[in-house]
Amino acid sequence: MAMTPAEAGLVEIAPPDFPVILDLRYATADNLTGAPVYRRAACYLNEEAAGLLRRAVTLAAQMNLRLRLFDGFRPTEAAWALWNHTPDPDFLADPRKGSPHSRGAAIDLTLVGSDGRDLDMGTDFDAFTPQAHHGNLDITPAQQRNRALLLGIMTSAGWDFYRNEWWHYQLFSPRRFPLLSDADAGTAMM
Numbered sequence: 001m002a003m004t005p006a007e008a009g010l011v012e013i014a015p016p017d018f019p020v021i022l023d024l025r026y027a028t029a030d031n032l033t034g035a036p037v038y039r040r041a042a043c044y045l046n047e048e049a050a051g052l053l054r055r056a057v058t059l060a061a062q063m064n065l066r067l068r069l070f071d072g073f074r075p076t077e078a079a080w081a082l083w084n085h086t087p088d089p090d091f092l093a094d095p096r097k098g099s100p101h102s103r104g105a106a107i108d109l110t111l112v113g114s115d116g117r118d119l120d121m122g123t124d125f126d127a128f129t130p131q132a133h134h135g136n137l138d139i140t141p142a143q144q145r146n147r148a149l150l151l152g153i154m155t156s157a158g159w160d161f162y163r164n165e166w167w168h169y170q171l172f173s174p175r176r177f178p179l180l181s182d183a184d185a186g187t188a189m190m
Helices: 047-062 076-085 141-156
Strands: 010-012 044-046 066-071 106-112 168-170
Touching: 010 047, 044 047, 047 066, 047 106, 047 141, 106 141
Parallel strands: none
Antiparallel strands: 010 044, 066 106, 106 168
């Protein structure tokens, strides 16, 4: 019998409990595959990650900024769909090893200004190019500052970062959490 997300240790990330903007790209065709990967748009994180996200939301709000979330928990079935489409270990975790996303321990996001527009980070989400790397100097100083601002908010809230993707943050030592399929987690996303 499948668990519920709560029984699997997952917290749903959605307003009003989390004052974030949901832009769940894998539930739309606006992602690297060009087709929806998720059948149902939903964002979950494990309990520890949800707590750190609350901190990040608070830190951003103190600067009159909001967080736009692109992805959170990624069922193992979705990890395989992305890998089968684009098997690039520089940007996607090999599903045989397991992604922090498939443990509910990672979030993909950006910052939104008080005008409601995303801060310019130099590339879009899921731009699998060296320009997406933290510390890339081939972007403008303003784009570098925006990335540094996001990095500062997220690391101050307790997150680790992935050097190849300015949008990806994860818990430290995410492998301590189990990999979860959609069926195991009861998320009904696939």
